[in-house]
Amino acid sequence: xxxxxxxxxxxxxxxxxxxxxxxxxxxxxxxxxxELVQQISSxxxxxxxxxxxxxxxxxxxxxxxxxxxVVAIGDSLSDSVLATMNLKELGLPYIVCKAHDETHRRVxxxxxxxxxxxxxxxxxxxLARSLASPNVLDYIELSHDYGIIEVPxxxxxxxxxxxxxxxxAKLGVNIDGSTLYCTHQPCILCAKMxxxxxxxxxxxxxxxxxxxxxxxMAEGGVELVHMTTRTKENx
Numbered sequence: 001x002x003x004x005x006x007x008x009x010x011x012x013x014x015x016x017x018x019x020x021x022x023x024x025x026x027x028x029x030x031x032x033x034x035e036l037v038q039q040i041s042s043x044x045x046x047x048x049x050x051x052x053x054x055x056x057x058x059x060x061x062x063x064x065x066x067x068x069x070v071v072a073i074g075d076s077l078s079d080s081v082l083a084t085m086n087l088k089e090l091g092l093p094y095i096v097c098k099a100h101d102e103t104h105r106r107v108x109x110x111x112x113x114x115x116x117x118x119x120x121x122x123x124x125x126x127l128a129r130s131l132a133s134p135n136v137l138d139y140i141e142l143s144h145d146y147g148i149i150e151v152p153x154x155x156x157x158x159x160x161x162x163x164x165x166x167x168x169a170k171l172g173v174n175i176d177g178s179t180l181y182c183t184h185q186p187c188i189l190c191a192k193m194x195x196x197x198x199x200x201x202x203x204x205x206x207x208x209x210x211x212x213x214x215x216x217m218a219e220g221g222v223e224l225v226h227m228t229t230r231t232k233e234n235x
Contacts, residue, residue, distance in 0.1 A: 001026055003066045006044075007052040007083050009036040012098055012119055013072025017044050028061065052083035055090065064091045071097040071113075077104055081111060088112050115205075148183075175199060185224070188213045195220030203227050 002025050006017040009031040017029045017040060027044040031037050034049050041047040050057045052071070063069065069092045073080040080097060087095055088111065097113040099105040105116045129139045138150040157165060167173060176198035185208035186194060194202060195216060201223045217224055 002068065004028070004068045004070060005030060005061070005063050005066050005087075006070045006072060007031075007087075008072035008080075008098070009033070009040055010072060010075075013070065014040050016070055016072060021045060028063075028066070030061075052086060053079060055086040058086055058090055063087065066092065068092070068094040068096065071095065073098070075100060077107065080104070081107060084108055084111050084113055148181075179203060181227070184208050185210065185226075186213055186217070188216065191216040191220075191222075194222060201225065 004017075004020050004025055005028040006013050006020070007030050009017065009029055013031075014029070014036070017027050021027045021044045027046070029037065029040050029044045029047040030050050030052060032049065032051050037047045037049050048061065050061065052058060052073075069087045071080055071083050071087070073083060077100075080099070084095060084097055094114050095112070096115045096117065097108045099108055099116050099118050100120075101118065105118060108116045126139050129136050135151055136149055137152065140148040177200050178198075179201040180194060180199050181203045183204070184206045185204045186202060187208060187210050191210075191213040199222060202217065203225045205227045207226070214224060
């Protein structure tokens with residue numbers, strides 16, 4: 001079970017905390033305002049009043065033992081910068097930050113935030129794409145150049161395997177030597193299919209505890225890359 005700390009319990013932070021807890025994760029929710037902490041205390045694992053700008057407060061909570069931090073202080077650049085810096089120095093393995101504009105995003109990325117989101121920007125992109133392309137159910141931006149699009153499954157595909165559909169041959173799709181971008185490190189079954197498909201590079205954002213899958217891809221000549229902020233800039 002993964003463990004998270006969510007710093008800042010405004011509308012964005014509190015919703016992230018609730019969703020993570022509903023998905024079975026351990027969530028430590030934190031804010032400087034007692035009323036916000038009280039509102040969410042019954043919906044998360046732990047809720048505390050505290051100031052993430054104070055490194056000693058974070059250290060006393062044992063945040064270095066958690067898997068991920070979500071810094072949802074999007075309105076104050078200085079506060080989110082200081083909170084992110086403290087979490088980074090305490091050794092959090094993965095830090096996600098909320099920003100309110102591109103300047104804020106760049107500052108947080110320079111500090112070492114693993115992922116920075118601008119909710120209004122991303123929601124606007126999704127809405128515009130759904131209006132312009134009604135067949136697009138959802139869109140997730142992985143970087144400035146790459147994203148994931150969810151579209152309805154063609155009726156003729158229902159109940160069939162990818163092998164049976166033979167999409168590569170029928171549509172002339174050739175993925176030999178291509179790069180696969182995915183949200184999580186592939187498992188063993190996916191690793192075998194990736195090698196067989198001729199994919200030579202896999203870029204993933206979230207880790208997965210499967211060393212055997214790594215070995216399979218290494219033996220098959222597949223380069224495995226963890227997508228960090230630097231990877232996104234160089235992609």
